[in-house]
Amino acid sequence: MDLKTMNDSSSENITAVLDDSLTSGQMTGAFDTKTDLKHEKPKERKIKRSKKKIPEQGAPFNEVERTIFERRSVRVFKDKQLPDYLVKRILEAGRYAPSAGNCQAWKFVVVQDKNMIQEMTERVVKLAGWTSRFMNPAFPKSFVGNWFSRLMMKCFTSLFHPTGMTGLGQLAKKELGLWHDAPTIIFLLVDERSAGDPHIDVGIAGTNMVLAAHSFGLGTCWVSFSTLLEMSPKFKKYLGIDYPYRLATSIAIGYPKGIPDGMVERETHETVWYNENGDKRIEI
């Protein structure tokens, strides 16, 4: 399907009138203002695109907004495998994500092999155990004391976040699933040579894929603990994580059990607002 037929096949029509006067006719040598700039009759050309409407105040949510607000991370999947065309459709949504300088610094690796997923999960669980022993004093058989966690929380606040440390410990004790028995996992690799911040671009591509999947009624869950796989040379080779690529994150996709999507309450954040007159106010 080429671009022309795709743009023509949408249901809404918008007729646009283009003024072709400056491009019509041949430019041959001398430029005569009287004849060459003469405005010819403009040709009508029908450009068909999907019609977008600005909602009125208090209008109900449209389809895109509903997909965004009803999205939930799904951790309970059915065993049924996704058909190939559906996964390709989701990857297409990721392909069309914006990126700094259009560098598109991502690479997708799709893994559907249950044996490999099992092996990778075991490896990550073992690595999580060793990492926890070096970082978490509350983990059994830990090598570090409370003074260490105090110091590390001051220097590397994000890396030693309590929720992250607890999750790592639960993963090592097998109380928390890694990819939650999902049938398909998409690994997102990031090309470190890209312009700007390539990790943000990978996040944008991932969000495109997650929202596309949720619009079909599939379930997704972001799993960033999979970055522990970078410590294992065997799985680095399997996933193709060589220079310049590094493993950023992964998304587990599958058919959800039940209908987990729905709207929930969420915390509001303060937003600083400077209006046209220069007044500052704080909106919630």
Added chain:
Amino acid sequence: MATYISNKEKKLYPKMSDMDPSSPEPSGTLLSMGRVEIDNDTCNGCKLCVEVCPANSLMMTGKTSVAMKGENPTCIACGDCVPICLPKVIKITRFQDYKGRYKHLGRNETCAPRQF
């Protein structure tokens, strides 16, 4: 109106032993987990909330009654149990709260998506 962390609070930190789910929540703790309330009269016993909970902190106490697991449940107040419940009997009563170094700045009351 913007919140800030005072120097006194900056010296505090959540101790790692506070994260152990089996130990009871000490008073003045720096990380409090979420809590959920279930109306057991209207529950239909489908067990979907117990299955979907990612923190594994709900359990069936009878055929049509659900309760939180343990003395200090590890509920992270993700809200996954709220939309999956068909008769809509579950409600979140407390969200996760950090104090000290990890205190949330500029957070306010929760609400559903607003149609402006």
